[in-house]
Amino acid sequence: MNExxxxxxxGGGAAGLMAAIAAAEGRTAKIAIIERMDRCGSKIxxxxxxxxxLSNRSLSANDYFGGSRNFIRNVLASFGTKDTIRFFESLGVEITEEDEGRLFPRKGAHHLLAALLGRVGELGVQLVTGFFVEHITFTNGIYKIHGRSKSLSAxxxxxxxxxxxCPACGTDGSGFALAASLGHSIIAPxxxxxxxELNEPDLRKLAGITIDAELVLRAGDVETANSRGSMLFTHGGISGPAxxxxxxxxxRSEAANPTLLLNSLPGRxxxxxxxxxxxxxxLHPKAEIITSFKKILPERFCTAVFRREGIDASKRLSNLSRDDxxxxxxxxxxxxxxxxxxGEFKSAHATAGGVALTEVRYQTMESRISRGLYLAGEVLDVDGMTGGYNFQWAWSTGFIAGRASSAVFKKKC
Ligand SMILES: Cc1cc2nc3c(=O)[nH]c(=O)nc-3n(C[C@H](O)[C@H](O)[C@H](O)COP(=O)(O)OP(=O)(O)OC[C@H]3O[C@@H](n4cnc5c(N)ncnc54)[C@H](O)[C@@H]3O)c2cc1C
Structure with missing residues (x-):
């Protein structure tokens, strides 16, 4: 192929599929999605x-980290949650809201992906799968996209x-190398x-227990981050939203030994x-201290905490000293x-770091370095919290990039 x-x-993931639809709607441009895997949207x-x-009812730039909050705010203002809902509903995807504003396709991820691919097909976008892009060159206003045995110009x-x-989904960071080869700076991913992962052998036996938690990260005496939500003990440490x-x-901490403080009774x-x-x-002077804690936290967790801190869990409340x-x-x-x-990238849901936002125009997602190059989704230096924010970033930037990239082509009659 040399087309x-x-x-x-x-990339035929969330951002790429959205960009293709946004580019093709209303414009006559010939569009191709190039995807290395056998099918698009495996991460979806x-x-x-x-x-x-797929998104969250409550959306703000504060739900994201990475590059400039102003850039993120402007992107979300151009295409936010309401636009996402309207877009998917126009494709026949019914959306339901769950706790904390999280939005889901009522019939699941398969249905959402089928709707995206259906629209891509209707619009005549060419899908080129099994094409791993090794490098991209730019000469005389034309990009040449090279694979092992094929290439494509645009x-x-x-x-x-x-x-x-999640490199098993096709994302091994090769997008960063492609952007860098076209002149972009990459904030270390x-x-x-x-x-x-924790060095806490005493807490290993808590694997499978979930508690409500507040976590505070400290570098020396300075609090550098905090989070609150449900937290799951695993064999090697902790997981769950918090x-x-x-x-x-x-x-990304530069501190040699950052400390994590766990409040297992958030609000107190x-x-x-x-x-x-x-x-x-x-009220209960004769009760053992653990009896009171068992009422508000899982017993195994309480026992482990008392043991780890060397506190006698069976001490009667009336016998507690001021220090106890x-x-x-x-x-x-x-x-x-x-x-x-x-954990490593293989167990991560997102990437922090990526293409520096200072080198991208938020109005169009066009590169400030290479004319005619647009960037969308996780390849950019933005990562969101759990709750649908990463997909929202992919839809928002995909839409803006798609629309802007096709603006110079003729309108469909
Ligand atoms: C297990 C898991 C669960 C998740 N759950 C959620 C969730 O519920 N809500 C949420 O908001 N976020 C979730 N995320 C994050 C979310 O999936 C991503 O942020 C989002 O998919 C990013 O969209 P993207 O289009 O930028 O990249 P991707 O969806 O990763 O798509 C990139 C595509 O590019 C292709 N590609 C890469 N390199 C090349 C190359 N060199 N040549 C050709 N093709 C290439 C890949 O194969 C891939 O298909 C989850 C992530 C994981 C791993």
Whole structure:
């Protein structure tokens, strides 16, 4: 194959499919999606456990990290949650809302992907699968996209290759190399939304237990990040939204030994829990201290915390000293966890880092470095929290890039 098209979209994931539709709607441009895997959208299918948390009712730039918040805010203002809902409903995808504003396609990820691919087909976009883009050159206003045995030329390219998370889905970071070869600066990629590994052998036996938690990351005495939500103990550490959302800060921390403080009773502080324990002492002086904690937290977790902190869990409340109260309240509101690190890209849901936003125009997603090159999705230096924010970023940037890349081509009659 040595073909020519008007717009080549490299990467057939969420951002690439959205870009193709946005580019093709209303314009006559010849568009091709180039995807290395045998099929497009493999990450959409496995996302949210096959349910695809596609966006969130509550959306703001504060749900994202990476490059300039202003850039992110402008992108979300151009194409936000309401636009996403309207777009998918126009494709016949019914959307349901769950807790914390999370939005899902009612009939699951398969249905959403089928609707995207159906629209791509209707619009006459060419799908070229099994084509791994090795490098891209730009001469005399034309991009040449090279694979091992084929190449394709286009006057416009949308780079939507994703990041490095979940390489089994086709995303091994090659998009960063392609962007760099065209002159872009890459902010060093690290795993995001990834389980945290702990040096806490005593907590290993808690694998499978979920608690509500607040996590605070500290470098020395300075709090550098915090997160709140459900948290799952795993064999090697912690996962679940509270842990996943803070993991990118650990991965990017420059501190030699960052400390993670766990509050297993969010909303309570050392002071308020100390007061509560005193109240329990007054009401149930003969009860063992663990009896009161078992009422508000899983028993296995309480036992492990008391043992780890060397506090006698069977001590009667009436026998607690002032230090016992303080140590117990501290163990449940600011338990210091020893952090080993975070998981690898293969267990990450997103990538922090990527193409520097300073080199991209937010109005069009066009590169400031290479004319006619557009960037969309996770390849950019933006990563969102759990809750549908990463897909929303892919839809928003994919839409803007698609629309802008086709603007010079003739309108369809
Ligand atoms: C297990 C898992 C679950 C997730 N669940 C959710 C969720 O519920 N909600 C949410 O908001 N986010 C979720 N995410 C994150 C979300 O899937 C991504 O942020 C989003 O898919 C990024 O879209 P993208 O189009 O930029 O990249 P991708 O969807 O990763 O697509 C990039 C495409 O480019 C192709 N490609 C890469 N390099 C090349 C190359 N050199 N040549 C040709 N093709 C190439 C890849 O094969 C891939 O198909 C999840 C991620 C994972 C791993």
């Amino acid at each position: 020519t098209c008007d717009i080549a979209i490299v 299918l496995i996302s949210g456990g096959g349910r695809c948390n 006057s416009r390219v949308v780079l939507a290759c994703g990041g490095s998370a 690290t795993p995001a939304l990834v389980p945290i 842990a996943l959302n803070i993991s990118r800060h650990i991965a 502080t050392l002071e308020t829990l100390s007061r509560e324990i005193r109240e329990w002492m007054r 109260i303080k140590n117990t309240a501290s163990a449940f509101t600011e338990l210091s966890l020893s952090v080993k690190g975070v």
